[in-house]
Amino acid sequence: MESIDFASTAAPAPEGALERTHRRRTAAMAQPLMAERVGAPLRAVLVEAGEWRRVPAGQALFEQGEHCETMWLLLEGSVCLGHHDSQGEWRQLRLADAGEWMGCAACWLRESHNLRAVAAVDVLAVGMSRSQIDAWATEDPAAWRAAMESVVEALAELQLQQTRQAVRRESLDALGRVSEWLLDMSRRQGGTVRFIQRKKYVASQLAITPETFSRCLRQLEEEGCIGGSGYELQILAPDRLRQRARPRRGAGA
Structure with missing residues (x-):
């Protein structure tokens, strides 16, 4: 699989809302995915009025600094969230998976995105604009409240998980961080770890240098913990x- 170059800050051509018929067809195909992740009232609103986007790998779902009008639910694929530093270097913070909401804080506060969201693989996402949220709150307050509570609960669980992971990572040395990342990716991908981004961006996410990341992978391979080559690894131990x-x-990093 080709790696993604996040160095370019050029925004992709905006896709906008899909044609109504196409949107409903996409929504119908995504119903099983949505049933796993959102309740019936919110699901109905997303199917009827949501903005559906298929984003090819390497393209942005939203840009850093772009005014946020929409909160997005990731249904398929993975999204790299990060930013470009003052030297233009990509700094990845984390990888978002299907089932996660993105852009909620900026949308709710009517602010700009402080991160860039780049599709690591082909992505399907559905969005709900702030104007739709406000209209729904007026038309059906009870359903709106229940739906928003479910979104807030999902965001709270994610933030708690991220905080725990960050605290834990601080207590690990470089080899421990790489080992934990491999285990996490193995759980997400089903036993085989496929690099869907450049290794230097994974190293950035783990707060280690690319050289240290490569050295840790070699050591784990020599110890028989992992096998494979290139952009696909197997977890052996x-x-x-x-x-x-x-x-x-x-221990330090």
Whole structure:
């Protein structure tokens, strides 16, 4: 699989809302995915009035600095969230998976996005604009409240998970961070770790250098924990990786 170059800050041509018939067809095909992730009232609103986007790998769902009008639910694929530093270098913060809401804070506060969301693989997302949210709140307050509570609950769970992960990562050395990342990606991808982004961006996410990341992968391969080459790795000894990923007192990155 080709890696993605996040160095370009050029925005893709905006797709806008799909034709109504096309949107409903896409929504109907996505119903099983939506049933797993959103309640009936919100699902009905998204099917009827949501903005549906298919974003090819390497293209942006939204841009850093772009005024936010829409909150997005990721239904298929993965999205890299990060920003460009003062030297124009991409700094990745995390990888968002299907089922996650994005852009909610900026949409609610009517602010601009402070991160760039780039499709790591082909993505299907559905969005609801702030004007739609406000109209729904007026038309059906009870359903709107229940739906928004479910969104807030999902965001709270995600933030708690991210906070715990950040605190835990601080207690791990470089090898521990790489081991934990491999285990996490293995759980997401079903045993095989496929790099859907350049390794230097993974290193940025783990707060280590690309050289350190490569060195850790070589060490884990020599120890028989992982196998494979290029952009696809197999987890051969998950128990040994878990042992490596245990916090060590006084360890640094």
